[in-house]
Amino acid sequence: MAETAKWYVVHTFSGYENKVATNLQTMVENRKLHDLIQEIRVPTETVVELTDNKKREVERKLFPGYVLVKMVMTDDSWYVVRNTRGCTGFVGPESKPVPLTEEEVLALGVEKKNFVVNYAVGDNVRIVDGPLEGFIGIVEELDTEKNSVRVRISMFGRETPVELELDQAEPVE
Template structure:
């Protein structure tokens, strides 16, 4: 007989304990072949109680390896700055240490970048998340004062390398200090066109969370928002099994189990599209993200068809629209109950 999918109702919070007990009992009674996957769908949501965020600032040329809304783990590669390559051959005429400090206003509408030579004797304590006010000095040397109120969002140590080219011009490069080989490149060193002056720079996640990407004219910001795991369907789990009187009673008699979701005492079997959504939600089945047109002329209350993602083939009603994030919330009928899901505007289409 072929295994089929059913919904099991349990005491909320005991889903994983029930899963463990089912697996133990199946093994004890030599019924393991009667059971397949047991799934407890979960989602990560932003933890509003945790205000701490990790933020990295990269150039517009940087390659970003994560997507907006994606969940990442500590140590995952987020982005990579390209190497700094010599444009024109010449001789290094000057190498100076600089500090790049990016300040964002409190309302997050404006930012300003300060490039300060270390020789100006930079004031101590200028660190990420430090507050500064207009008029305060950033260095002991005159001429380096803040001209806005805000919060420091990035501090980087740089090497400012000047090359006197063979064409009698000067090329200036800003290179991350950690990616510059001071032993190989000194004042007076001859460099050729195409030579790597600064190595690639990689940024990895310092903590786990959900990615938020902000695009600006000259940079990108990757923010990691702290998240917490929650059940998508508290008090419910999904079990693949060969259902007969013996296996049904075995599962029902396990502690913390309430019953199978049933109609007239007969457990309800999941529909094909529900199984597909379940497997995609839990990562058991991959899916291809299809290219589709972005349109923003949807209205709340409109019925739409889902054409991408875990809930492909479902239809539902729009309950919320966020044009800034390019997302909508749609209520669908799943597992016999109304469920609200968040989708991108490219994941839905109008129903003619």
């Protein structure tokens, strides 16, 4: 298939996001459209709520009334999504589907970039991007899940920990 799948935003009735996602997933499986409709997501975040002096973790929808769908836009895929119960249409001018840009996809955290890290805790690294570009430090902590690294640099005669993204540092040869 020449066309690649892109992320689209589907508008739903408020409170029906999960129902629309499961209905759509069922239709994809029944009609064997896995190559056209590849992924369906309801973006959520985990929030700690304090009620009656008790902490509870609650999952909250980031965008109530919306579902994200990664799909190849064809007449068939458009028809299946558009005619899913609870779906009111695609987000775009005059309900014409407009795919999300790469920047929007990364900002929403829908897809994560995977970086190959060629340094480890205790290695010397050079900062290659940001306001501290050119500084050399020692890796203290590495978190590939959160795409972050903590580097200890020497600034004005003091040791200072700095949080960076994984691609902002490279090993010193």
